[in-house]
Amino acid sequence: MTGALSFTVLHVRDLAAASAFYAQHFGLDIASEAPGFVQLAVTGGSGFGLERDEKATENASVEMCWAVADADAQCEAMRARGVRIVSEPKDMPFGRAFTVLDPDGNALIVYQRPA
Numbered sequence: 001m002t003g004a005l006s007f008t009v010l011h012v013r014d015l016a017a018a019s020a021f022y023a024q025h026f027g028l029d030i031a032s033e034a035p036g037f038v039q040l041a042v043t044g045g046s047g048f049g050l051e052r053d054e055k056a057t058e059n060a061s062v063e064m065c066w067a068v069a070d071a072d073a074q075c076e077a078m079r080a081r082g083v084r085i086v087s088e089p090k091d092m093p094f095g096r097a098f099t100v101l102d103p104d105g106n107a108l109i110v111y112q113r114p115a
Helices: 015-026 071-080
Strands: 007-012 029-034 037-041 047-052 064-067 084-092 095-101 107-112
Touching: 007 015, 015 029, 015 037, 015 047, 071 084, 071 095, 071 107
Parallel strands: 007 047, 064 107
Antiparallel strands: 029 037, 037 047, 084 095, 095 107
């Protein structure tokens, strides 16, 4: 098979809370909505959606990574807005990274690519 990953759907218990979280803390606008589903506008050619699922649980098997220009500044801005920071910024082989939790407890890696 050839091709590129084109869409990711994250199952969440509270669609409104998750939509607000990704809009406020990651700057994602809502591209479209349907009952029980929100598609968020992302750059880079892939899609990202949230689907309401009352049986959703914390996802420990998939890692979602978000690139930012300044990991330390982004961490402090998110902390000031009440985002749960579970690991502080630290240097990793792929850049400077920290981890936050979304409203459903999904771990999200926020990182700054190395210079």
